[in-house]
Amino acid sequence: MFDHVLKFTNSTSFINALKVTIASVVPVLLFHFLGHFEIGFTIALGAFFTYPSDIPSTLSHKIKGLIVASFIVSGVNLLVNFAYPYPFVFYPFLGFLLFLCSMISVYGQRATLVSFSALISISLSFGHLHKGWEALEYSGYIFAGGILYLIVSLVFHFIQPYKYVELQIAEGIKLTAKYLKLRGDLWSPEANRKAIIEKQLNLQVELNLIHEDLRKVLIGNQNSSINSQNRKMLLVFITLVEIQELALYTSFDHSKINEKFDKHPDVLRTYQNVAYKLASTLKKLSKNVHSISVYVDKNDLKNELDALEFAIFDYEKSLGKEKASEGVLMLTNMLKYAKNQVSKIKIIQRAFSLAMQSYKLKDKDKELEKFLTPQYYPLNTLIENLSFSSSIFRHSLRLTITILIGFILGIFLPFQNVYWILLTIVVIMRPGYGLTKERSYNRIFGTVLGGLIAFGIVSVIQNHVALSIFSIICMLLGISFTQINYKISATFVTMYVVFIYGILVTDIVEVIQFRILDSLAGAILAFFANQFLWPAWEFINTPIHIENAIRANRNYLKEIADFYNKKGEVPTSYRLARKHAFVEIGNLMTSFQRMMQEPKSKQKTLPLVNKLVVLNHSVLSALASLSTYIQSHKTTSASESFNYIIKTILLNLDHSIATLKNQTILTDTFFDKEDLTLQFEEMKRKSFTRLASDDELDKETRQAKMQEAQMVIEQLIWMSNLSEKILKITQDFKAIHPDN
Template sequence: MFDRIVKFTNSTSFINASKVTLASVVPVLFFNFLGYFEIGFTIALGAFYTYPSDIPSNLKHKIKGIVVTALIVSCVNLLVNLVYPFPWLFYPFLGILLFLSSMISVYGQRATMASFSALLSISLSFAHLHEGWEAVLHSSYIFAGGLFYLIVSLIFHYVKPHRYVELQIADGIRLTAKYLKLRGDLWNPDADRKKIIEKQLHLQVELNQIHENLRQVLIGNRATSGDSSQNRKMLIVFITLVEIQELALSTSFDHNKLHKKFSDHPEALRSYQNLAYKLASTLKKLSKSVHKASKYISVNDLKKELDGLQSAIDAYKNNLGKIEASEGVWMLTNMLKYAQKQVEKIKIVEMAFSSAIHSFDFKEKNKELEKFLTPQYYPIRTLIENFSFSSTFFRHSLRLTITIMLGFIIGKLLPFQNVYWILLTIVVIMRPGYGLTKERSYNRVFGTILGGLIAFGIVSLVHNHIAISIFAIVCMLIGISFTQSNYKISTTLVTMYVVFVYGILTPNILEVIQFRILDSLVGATLAFLANYYLWPAWEFLNAASFLEKSIEANKNYLQEIAEYYNKKGTLPTSYRLARKNAFIEIGNLMTSFQRMVQEPKSKQKQLPQINKLAVLNHSLLSSSASLGTYIQSHKTTSASESFNFVIDIVISNLNHSITILRHEKTSIYKNKDINKEKLTFHFEELKRKNFSRLENDNELDENARESKMQEAQLVIEQLIWMTDLSDKILTITKEFIAKNPD
């Protein structure tokens, strides 16, 4: 229990919640002591509005983002207050302001957070309207609150400048360990391999986000503020984690064939599975050590585990004899080589946290590393291009604007106590997707009712304002900590915080709770209905786009691999960028699939086909990574005509699939059978040339020659598998479009 509490208080979410809680509480306490409670409360609001924009990035972008957000929230509040006295102007102006505030989210994650803050500021501006100079002062206090939050955030940064990166690295190591654990689960004879692969795909989504956060901070900091030993160490760890995942993805085994082959000698496979679990366990322990900020001490002796697998291979060979065991030994040796490579990489990560690393120099690679960052620029053209119903941003902004305006009018016409609670509920729970809005609507209502009841019980029993104030601060801190991970708990605690604040300010607390629950119900209902009926963003409408991007990213990655194989030399940055994009796009496709599963059954169109295409794309990525890893780690001859022919067939299939998804005219293969004959010929040619070259290589001894032949066979099998996968992708893409022509 204690360990869980320590882990929670060390988390990024808790640290972020601590920043905004401190930035909100200090002004209230300070100005209340001076007799200016309202000023302190307004400054606290400014801090609360601004904190969502404090997202992972380098320090320069963080400061700019927070200042701009503080300026936006103070300006929109001022505009609402100045225009409100003129009804004929106010309603159309409010609609335009809401729409534009929502539309700025087209510029990426930070802009999305700034948009959310602006909408919060507009909604809560109706809690206490001001006129004239008073309105200017009120908005200036909000801006001051944003700047105060920036100061608090910078203090946290400079007190522990590397803590955020360490926590993100810890999460990255933990998720990578989980990924390797799933790889080990595949070796259970009765494993549901389809379900395990789906879990790996879900995990890929989380890993993509962690990797992007780390790129923004680690590479961004190098570009803006130079290098440091800690930044260099974390960058080494991050790059190694990506390589560990790629190596795991690129090494595929035919589990059914292996279990059948070793049915009479299961101890060899058990030895390997045990090693696979130890790899995951080592990373998991390392993650816990980094999270606790404690010195890492290696627990597992991975060399001993490798020796154990080697002993199992030797025992298998001795039991069956060299000739009869040759195929099995080759399979097991291939597994051993994979494990050895993973151990080498895990040792690099272990060294980073147990001793200093100075042998990696990135000074000459700064410009190359910067290419991995998402560009930060905000051209007006991007906004103009999205002023169309084809844009999901435009439809969501229009939907959100209409819903908030409707909520405002209902609140004005009917005897609601606090109209802004209806608007706030709509802003907080309404998302572009139906599934997430539905889930948040339920959690919002549930949390509001539960939190209201618990807080009312406490306020009824406790009448000490200091005690209630402490309860309020604790609820705010923990409630904000759970905003991303558990919205139900977050809403419950934030509701309790609101009730405690009103319990201090007003005696009629029961009426406050009743109206908050009613307002939340109205806001949640409006948000839910709007997402269902107003230009709904059903995932099946976007499925073709996600599929197209995933297939194209796979194709580009494969082209980079083929080009590197043909040209050799140093691995180009374009190769790594293509690999990164392939990982990201398969994650985006899986995220879309997850959202579709949350939607009504009637809207889950083509769900089986999308799932199959997601799995096939993941398998193709695995096969491509396997080929790329082989080419990088082995001395290979020039790419043959047969190799390029097979790659061209795979790329042609992928291009054909992309064209179909774009609803463009395609050139149908007229000589399918001839292509199959050609493929068979080229596969045989690849085998003949590779084996002939190895047979005539006098520098190789018998064991080395046999090993090289087996590796050559592996490459050919990957090419056969890739061809089969690309054929299946093309076939299912045709089925998908045939059933979904629009």
């Protein structure tokens, strides 16, 4: 129990919640002591409005982002107060302001969170309307709260500048360990491979998010920081990405392999033990990121590798060299990849030891910067999204209309606090139907549960000091759980609100009743708006994600083929293509998950999308396998057959993209299936004949060349089959979904 509490309090969610809680509580306590509670509360609101935009970034971007967020949340509050006394101006102006604040989401993650903060500020402004100088003064206090939060955030940063990175690295290592564990599960003959692959894809989505955050912080800090800690963490991050790519190597046709080694299950079980040991080593490492001081090799991994080598030797001995040759090649390749994985894990272990404190990257800072998404905000981006083809435009319009309806209902019907209706709409309404539906349910559940629990506590305890302590704890926990579990978050936030009102008013029952009623009204409005006002059904966006995933894999294959032909150093374009392939597969999986949350009538293509997710993931697995092999081995020259087969795979993927885009495919661009089969046979025959007849090669070199030939041919055959299936299913998909 204590370990779970310690883990929670050491998480990024809790630390972020702690920052905003401190920035909110300190001014309230200070100004309450000075007899100006309202000023302190307003400053606390400013801190609360600003904190969502405090996302992972460089220090410079953090400061600029929080200052801009503070200015926007205070500015919109001031504009609402100035316009409110003039009804004929106010309503159209409010609609325009809501729409504009929603539309700034087109500029990325930070802009989306600033947009959210601005909408919250507009909603809550109706709870404290002011005129003239008071309005300007009130807005100034909100801005001061934002700056106070910035100061608190900077204090946390300078006390532990790498705390966030360490936590994210630890989480990344833990998720990578889970990924390796799942790869090991695939080797069980009775394994449910479909379920395992789905879990892997879910992990891929989580890892993509962590990797993107780490890129922003670590790579973005390269120019401004010479701290060796930053470079060590960057080394660990790069190695983690490589481990994940290596992990995809085990994505073979497991049914075929289990059938081949059916009479020798021990050898596969031994390899599975190696996979599990790799996972458990990483898992232990994730728990000790902060405490590792000296790297100690306990030879655990070496023992597992030795056991696998012995199992291969035993397998060869039992069957005879000639009969076992193909199986030995497979197993030897698996062993080499396991050794490569071990060496990667040791890099991470050493990175946290004293021996690596002076580690420096090899002057590739400028190259690394290419992995970051550029941050700029041209007006054209906003203008281009002002059409119904933009999902953000439709969501902004939907959200604006819903808030205006909620505002009008709140004024003309006997609701106590109209801003609670607006706040509920802003908090739970999302572009997608499924997430809005889920958050509506969680909001209502949390509000009712939190209201009942808080009412029970307030009924027994009327001491203001005790209620203040309870409110601070509930605020801290409510914000901590916002990203982890929204149902729990809504429960604690409701308790916090009730405790505050328990201090300020006497009729707490009426407060709870109206809190529940207002939340219910807001949730219902949001739910129906998302269903009937230009709904953003996921099947509309899915073709784009499918196309992007296929194109990313296609570009990654092209980079691999170019590298195999040219050899030399791995170019940055190669690593960028790899990054995009991983990201787009994650995006496709996320789109599939959103589609699963929507009504059955909107899921006509769901089975085909599921197949395309799995097939594209399998292509990425094959690409990763081929990629890691050619990077870690001295390979032979690419043959004409190799390039012909690569061309046909690329052609299949190009045809798939053209199908999704409703483009005409020229008949003369199709390849001959029989010719492709002949090319595979020719490639295999030439490779093995040449190696067998070359007397100048020693045994070890000949075996290495044969491994390369088998490895490359197997992956090409697999990718060729996968690309054909992708083309066939995209054609079936377009038959059901003719319009993008």
